[in-house]
Amino acid sequence: MQRRSIISIPWVESLTSLTSPIVVVENLVKVYQKNIRAVDNISFYVYPGEIFGLIGPNGAGKTTILRIIATILQPTQGKVIVNNYDVIKDAPKVREIISYLPEDAGAYKYLTGLEFLEFIAKLYTKDSKKVDEYLEIGVKLSGLGERLNDKVKTYSKGMLRRLLIAKTLMVKPKVAILDEPTSGLDVINAVHVREAIKKFAKETGGTVLLSSHNMLEVEYLCDKVAIIHKGKILAIGRPKELLEKFEVQNLEEVFVKLASGV
Amino acid sequence: MSFWLFVVKELKSLARDPRMLIAMVIVPLILMIVIYGVLGQAAVEQIKQVVKAGYVVSVIDMDRGIYSQTFVSYLKNLGIDVNIIDENVENVIANKLQNVTTKILFIIPKGFSENITKAIPTYIVTYVKIESLTIGEGGALEIARTYISQFNSVLLKSIAKEKDIPEQFVSGIVFGDVVGLLGGKIVKNPDMFFGIVTMGNIFIPLIVLLLVVFAAQLVATGIAIEKEEKMFETLLSLPINRMGVVGAKLFTSILISSIYMIAYSFILFQLFLSQILKTAIPTSVAEIPSSDTLTSFSMPNEFIPYMIVNVIGLALFMVSLSLLLSLFAEDVRTAQAIIGNILGPTVIVIYLPMFIETSTQTSRLAISLVPIANTAFLPKLILLEDYTASLIATVSNIIYGLIVFTILRKIVNSETIFTLKLFRRKRSE
Numbered sequence: 001m002q003r004r005s006i007i008s009i010p011w012v013e014s015l016t017s018l019t020s021p022i023v024v025v026e027n028l029v030k031v032y033q034k035n036i037r038a039v040d041n042i043s044f045y046v047y048p049g050e051i052f053g054l055i056g057p058n059g060a061g062k063t064t065i066l067r068i069i070a071t072i073l074q075p076t077q078g079k080v081i082v083n084n085y086d087v088i089k090d091a092p093k094v095r096e097i098i099s100y101l102p103e104d105a106g107a108y109k110y111l112t113g114l115e116f117l118e119f120i121a122k123l124y125t126k127d128s129k130k131v132d133e134y135l136e137i138g139v140k141l142s143g144l145g146e147r148l149n150d151k152v153k154t155y156s157k158g159m160l161r162r163l164l165i166a167k168t169l170m171v172k173p174k175v176a177i178l179d180e181p182t183s184g185l186d187v188i189n190a191v192h193v194r195e196a197i198k199k200f201a202k203e204t205g206g207t208v209l210l211s212s213h214n215m216l217e218v219e220y221l222c223d224k225v226a227i228i229h230k231g232k233i234l235a236i237g238r239p240k241e242l243l244e245k246f247e248v249q250n251l252e253e254v255f256v257k258l259a260s261g262v
Numbered sequence: 263m264s265f266w267l268f269v270v271k272e273l274k275s276l277a278r279d280p281r282m283l284i285a286m287v288i289v290p291l292i293l294m295i296v297i298y299g300v301l302g303q304a305a306v307e308q309i310k311q312v313v314k315a316g317y318v319v320s321v322i323d324m325d326r327g328i329y330s331q332t333f334v335s336y337l338k339n340l341g342i343d344v345n346i347i348d349e350n351v352e353n354v355i356a357n358k359l360q361n362v363t364t365k366i367l368f369i370i371p372k373g374f375s376e377n378i379t380k381a382i383p384t385y386i387v388t389y390v391k392i393e394s395l396t397i398g399e400g401g402a403l404e405i406a407r408t409y410i411s412q413f414n415s416v417l418l419k420s421i422a423k424e425k426d427i428p429e430q431f432v433s434g435i436v437f438g439d440v441v442g443l444l445g446g447k448i449v450k451n452p453d454m455f456f457g458i459v460t461m462g463n464i465f466i467p468l469i470v471l472l473l474v475v476f477a478a479q480l481v482a483t484g485i486a487i488e489k490e491e492k493m494f495e496t497l498l499s500l501p502i503n504r505m506g507v508v509g510a511k512l513f514t515s516i517l518i519s520s521i522y523m524i525a526y527s528f529i530l531f532q533l534f535l536s537q538i539l540k541t542a543i544p545t546s547v548a549e550i551p552s553s554d555t556l557t558s559f560s561m562p563n564e565f566i567p568y569m570i571v572n573v574i575g576l577a578l579f580m581v582s583l584s585l586l587l588s589l590f591a592e593d594v595r596t597a598q599a600i601i602g603n604i605l606g607p608t609v610i611v612i613y614l615p616m617f618i619e620t621s622t623q624t625s626r627l628a629i630s631l632v633p634i635a636n637t638a639f640l641p642k643l644i645l646l647e648d649y650t651a652s653l654i655a656t657v658s659n660i661i662y663g664l665i666v667f668t669i670l671r672k673i674v675n676s677e678t679i680f681t682l683k684l685f686r687r688k689r690s691e
Binding site: 067071072073074092095096098099100101102104105107108109110111115119120122123124151177 | 264267271274275278279491492493495496498499500501502676677680681
């Protein structure tokens with residue numbers, strides 16, 4: 001398998017020799033309306049149990065990549081494999097093992113939080129015991145307590161996001177895909193969401209693929225990050241190693257250095 | 263499995279959403295009142311015309327006895343212009359009533375007076391010319407019957423007085439045998455005939471309109487709500503059959519539309535038409551016994567299967583089309599606006615057969631190919647025994663429906679469902 005990291009990090013190379021990646025993205029290109037190149041020939045690999053972050057400014061192409069992995073969009077060129085399933089040919093299989101949270105997601109306003117979680121759980125399994133198990137996890141992950149019995153339309157933005165994080169992670173997906181999971185949230189809700197993600201990865205061993213333009217958040221959450229700008233990957237590796245490599249204090253500075261070509 | 267989950271979810275959301283109260287109850291109620299009002303007024307005018315036409319009748323008096331003269335005098339006393347025809351009745355019938363200028367022709371048979379004198383029940387044969395196939399024309403049957411029944415009452419009173427018997431002990435003596443004449447054919451059961459004509463002109467188009475309006479609005483709203491509530495993108499990534507979700511929305515919208523269709527059409531229609539008859543036919547002429555003529559009728563056996571298949575095809579076509587169009591909308595308001603634009607032409611198409619000359623096979627075939635119009639036209643096609651056009655009208659909707667459904671299916675199972683937007687070119691991140 002050919003791997004094309006723009007900047008080679010030794011840790012990545014050593015890890016790849018141990019396990020097979022659960023998400024393979026190779027030479028991915030996505031062109032909109034015949035001439036807008038949203039994703040421009042990128043490749044990366046995500047390994048089981050990792051929290052992998054795609055970071056970059058608005059319009060970098062992060063959401064497009066996540067939508068392709070989530071089988072919503074189709075690549076113009078390149079290969080995307082999730083747990084050995086091709087996202088085009090085996091889209092239904094891929095959907096069984098992923099759980100996706102779009103950046104601008106909502107929930108059915110006229111269902112209660114609990115009804116919504118139950119509805120999602122039942123879409124993933126027919127087994128009533130598993131539904132109960134998922135619900136139990138969802139209730140805990142959301143941290144919404146009694147408010148779960150209220151209709152979703154009464155929720156604040158933070159509460160809604162917590163509910164959506166819970167619905168995404170409660171079904172114990174092999175790969176959780178989270179697009180800007182803390183975008184627009186206040187500190188308390190953002191912390192809750194980050195903790196929920198960490199807890200999910202730790203307790204289930206599931207893989208998390210997330211995007212964010214909050215590079216400090218990603219530094220805290222992710223095992224590995226890819227810095228994306230104008231549809232291309234500028235750098236990929238562990239946050240600490242990227243900081244060392246570029247001799248900077250945080251990932252924002254890494255990005256500025258790479259984007260300005262310094 | 264996801265199908266029923268979505269059906270339950272849809273029903274729950276619909277029941278809890280106050281906007282749906284406006285969309286499903288208030289707006290349709292206003293719409294129906296307006297439609298019933300307009301159609302009702304048109305029907306009243308038609309019936310008034312027929313009532314007016316009923317003030318001129320023709321009579322062939324084969325009896326030439328005292329009671330046949332009494333009948334003619336009775337009609338004249340009512341202010342009716344009576345046109346006596348001296349021709350041989352066989353010739354008149356053979357000439358398809360061409361020499362008869364009035365809508366109603368009474369034929370008083372020989373022995374009429376003799377029978378009455380001997381207190382033996384007798385009858386007057388009534389021919390009603392059927393020409394325009396309008397709802398008002400059916401009123402002529404009632405008018406003809408009314409004249410005879412009122413004459414019967416007057417006669418009974420007179421006989422009772424003459425014989426010094428209480429009126430209640432005297433039963434009917436003059437009966438009316440009413441038949442229709444359409445072209446050169448006798449319509450032996452004109453009530454059933456006009457029942458079907460009424461259905462074709464008003465009832466079926468209204469039912470179809472109700473079905474189409476509700477189903478189109480509901481299904482378009484159902485898809486738009488997914489986008490407005492920002493669940494659309496999530497849905498596309500879930501391990502479910504996308505067509506199952508679409509199917510659930512189609513099913514729910516057709517289910518609710520059917521319930522509404524039955525409720526609005528049967529209850530309001532019955533109430534409304536009984537009012538039309540009461541107000542349109544002057545009470546000075548006679549009391550109209552009931553509106554049974556218009557509401558309780560039987561149909562030819564072949565009508566039901568043709569109609570069922572046609573309506574299923576129409577529902578599939580219209581709902582798939584609405585769903586397809588609603589995919590362009592980003593929110594409920596846009597979806598409603600798009601669907602609103604197709605409803606205007608729908609109303610026109612539904613009532614198209616009322617205004618188009620359908621005497622030629624070519625025109626009948628042409629209308630039978632027009633979706634929606636063919637549903638309203640089907641009862642007339644069956645009446646006219648044009649089974650080729652009936653079959654085309656029945657099958658064409660299914661074909662249109664399947665074509666749109668296939669396009670819809672292709673879109674739903676590709677990324678186009680996500681990228682399809684109305685006049686919006688926005689670069690995705």
